[in-house]
Amino acid sequence: MSEPQADLVTVKVDEREIQVPKGTGMVETAAAAGIEIPVFCYEPRLGPPVGACRMCLVEVEGMPKLQAGCTLTAQDGMVVKTARTSDQAAEGQNATLEFILVNHPLDCPVCDKGGECPLQDLTFRYGPGNTRMRFPKRTMEKPIPISPLIALDRERCILCYRCTRFSESVAEDGQLVAINRGASSVIATFEDEPYKGHFSGNVTEICPVGALTSTQYRFEARPWEIQNVPTVCGLCPVGCNITATTREGKVKRVLSRNHPEVDEGWLCDKGRYAFDHLEARDRITTPLRKRGLRRFEASSWEDAIDEVERLLRESGTTTATALSGGESVEEAYALAKILRQGLGAHNAVLPETPSQLGGSPLSAIRGTKTIAVLSDVPVVERAPIVDLWIKAARRSGATVSYGVPTGAVGALITDDAAKAAGIVAEHVYVLPFTPNGRGVADAWSAAGDEEPVDEKQRVLIISGDEAATDPSVRALAAEAETVIGIGMFEESFRGIADLVLPGTSYLERDGTTVNLEGRLQRQRRAVVAPVPDVLAWLSKLGERFDVELSPHASVLFDEVSERCYGGVTYAELGEHATLPPLAAEAQTPRLSVDSTQTQGQAERSPGLRLVAYRPLFSGAAVERTPELAFQRPDPVVELSREDAQTRGIRNSQTVTVSSNGTSLELRAQVARDLLPGAVRIARDHAGDLHPTVEVRP
Amino acid sequence: MAPDIVLENATTELAEYEATGGYAALAKARAMTPEAVTEDLITSELRGRGGAFFPAGRKWSFVPSKEQLPKPHYLVVNADESEPGSFKDNEILSRVPHRFIEGCLITAHAIDSQHVFVYIRGEYSGPYEILVGALEELKDRPDIRGDVTIVVHRGAGAYICGEETALLESLEGKRGQPRSKPPFPAISGLYASPTVVNNVETITTVPPVIAMGGAEYASLGVPNTRGSRVVSLSGNVVHGGNYEIEPGMSIKDIVYSLGGGIPDGRELKAVVPGGSSTVILTKGEIDVGYDFDSLAQVHTAMGSAGIVVLDDRCCIVQLGIRWSEFYEHESCGKCTPCREGTRWLTAILRKLEDGRATQGDLDLLLSVCDRINGKCLCPLGDSDAIIIASYVAKFRDEFQAHIDNGACPFGGESSLDGVLAPIQMHTHSPVAEVPA
């Protein structure tokens, strides 16, 4: 997009002259001149500045009073002085800190934020050295759980309103609010109900003091004891950039690592909190062999690899592989290379047909004026951050429509590439439902391009827990003579696999992943897995079939890249990966996998089409993070305003949803993003309902 | 002497109002172009009556045309009147509701607005009912209403909602916390659209201005303060009430001639000239004209024209406490210096009143005032700091006596002794708080 070049203006900050586009915020203007204006409430990602905390006071020539730097914008000839050169500004900042500290408990030694706390930092630099406040401080009950994930210490709160602004105008969930007025104001949820929302954890990160902290991290580590590993989340197709904080070889927390084109520094609660699955009780730590119907026994690695070799030799070209779409490009490639080049087994079952549409950064959504969303599944449940970009666009004036648009649109967001046909859109985003479906498909195709043989499949390899728990894969497993699994959790493979080899998590591996934009990103090993690296044993297995396989992700990646990614090398993928331009010739050979599109445009039958979607807070990792249980969707049926009206249904009323013989009582919720004719229920609550339902008050 | 402009021919009845020439100014205005109406207002030199004293016609002229900015225009009338000592809008709405409505309609014409919102403080049930009754009378008078809808929106008890941007937030269904300016409401106000916010009295003055012509209105009063002003007189005065005066009349005359002086044979101690938020005048300072320039010379202002008379039984430290408690209670809680500073000021003042304070505490009091003043987002917090500093400046001996005697020199006989401020009853607060 070509922004019109704004007028440049010249501003003087602390004697330094600087040119910036007219209207640039003074905090940014000063920063461009290399000067810090301290802030608390200012956070441009939360919307327009509010000027609440008064930490950013500066002196402006010609203005009698100090001005809030955060709300001030650069005008030509403006002369600004910060605390560095203005006694008045220094006094103002000192005053603000004195007021903030008047009621602050100063319990830094026992505060999780200690050492990473902007209030400590700014007090150190600008604050008063002693206190003149001789009255008892305001005391409050603390800490208060505002959800199983977040604790609130109201005494430490400096009422910068960052968290409530996040809830109000980024997540738009209206859950975390300020209650009362003046000095009695406190942050709260409704009647101490948990802050339930896809993005709640972000408030712990934007809180500039230790008021909102993560219960998982509470008293777990001091900042000087930790290591922060930059990596990429592997739990959905967005691929948010994260930092995994580790201490003594364990992941202690996940923080965002702002990639302005991908996530703008926000994470969903799944990505932030589900790392507990690394420590799951049913984690597979040795190879397992089936014993009896639903039990496994441990096996040695030598025996297991021998067994796999034997089975694969027998099955040869009739081996099929079901992939999860959560593997790294390298894991998928290593597996593919053994199967395709070592065995001539070309039959792969992918969880979805990855689309090659795209090529635009997610951040482009915000810049558009018209957005069409063609998705049965709520966007937030499949690619949460995309929902934040849509909301951001709407807040800056974009219109968002949910039917097939009549004309060209700025951005098209769809859960199915087929729906994009015939629509003219500047930016297209197809939402896959696996984190690395694209990369896995690329990897598979990079290892060979022959067609699978048309024979009954004897051995089925199931790669990953997501595939193992997928009903259609389980159906295939029932057909196969033998099933070999690769995965993390016993529960996923119980009853279907004959042999299981331990898998690893995205937090335990080096490798690459391709997100829904088509962006190649590097994942780094944050902690050492309790099991051997998958690439290490695959490389050994490869030897048995004379397939040359490096155990190093970098080498494997470069092989894939030569075929699929224009030869970009592993080393070239930076900390903040750029989005490769969508080269027409880069359309690598695609897989011939049956498209299982259940499109069937809603025939105008008398009933309502039921969309039973898979919620974000589901799946193997979430199930193994007890703190996330409360985030599972409520038993509600969403319906369009029109359908609600014609049926005399009010928002929040209890209704009966029925289809042939079954019926359920659910709470009705009027949803703006639903077209008439369809209703939506999270899969967990949809019971045995058929695809066509009726809803009655 | 006292011109009857705003409160002239008071009636709540439409028929009576029309019989005395009501709604004729509206007809006259509608025959003029919007620009001409605005021009006449500029000529009249009418300035806002809500406190900031901004020229009304100029404010209207800031509204961009609909070609420049294709959005609806809004007129929002500020009937939140919550400034302690001020109750003129109460009387205006109750006695001349149709003149007020006529003012709304003329102003709407001038700024090309079809939507008027009257934000009336929630406590004003009486005036609300009268206003709604008057609007009801216009139901079948499309000739008067034109294409304008007037919605009366009731507040629910928050002084800060009188501040125009807080008012807009409240009207938009939010917590009434001020916005930072710019953008100013004229460009981006209600629903981010061009909006004029005017006080009830300002609006009610519009019909007479149009009727008599701006030039004639500007011939009344004194330079910089033209026409008439409805002042609210209260406190230790024989005849409290509202009086429409010609600017320039001295405060002394207002208190003694109109107000009948101090009751109970007491002595005058001080006068607060324009509501709680204005700098206090000692009894020696009240021979001053009630107009912008004259009051500016003694470093104070007309504010909302609420004159509070205090007799010699008033302990000035207690006055500081009571109003500091008011500001603490009414602070919206958005900006740090106001939220924390007003609370701190109250605490220090209380220590002084209790006779526990040292010399250092008096210095601290002034220092905290200094650290609040000019640092807040809106004028509320600043006001507390300014008035407390003015009490110390003008009654330093009395503050000193509290320190030197180790007790209040009034010995429990002050007129403000032991008065219960709302901030002291926190029983309905949903959050357990251990008060300092």
Next chain:
Amino acid sequence: MTGVGSTEPAGSAGAGFPGAEAENSLYEAIQEERAKYPDDSRSAVLPALRLAQGQHGWLSPDALREVAEALELTPAYCKSVASFYDQLHLAPVGEHLVEVCTNVSCAVVGAQRVVEAFESELGCRAGETSDDGKVTLRAVECLGGCGWATIVAVDHHYRTHVSAEHVPAIVEELRGA
């Protein structure tokens, strides 16, 4: 000029807000308010809270939920707004509400004595409700009737020139009603 702010008490309006005795349900009454404001705005929140309080007497969690549902907002949002305003009650109040202005103009002519008279007459402190649940007493900030001090709002309608001697009659009136 006289005190025109003193509209006489409107029958048995009660401590909530008058005007919500509905043939209409709360939900519909709120939709009517909503129609007065632009579509996407939240302007109807205050009117809706006022209506809900009129019907429930106070803004209980359930009342807040009802408002939220009628306006498609969250209960937390509604509570956040409600808690900002002094006239909206987040705790139960008596059948009647007596609010005594104790700001300066009223205080210097004896508002505190009026408060104390109510306290002894009702047997409860300001901020509390009488034991029989009839009357909640509050001290409030300036009511905007300063020249006619002391101002007491009884069920939202102003009484002017109230002094301690008037208090027993007012209480009797409320207890009788």
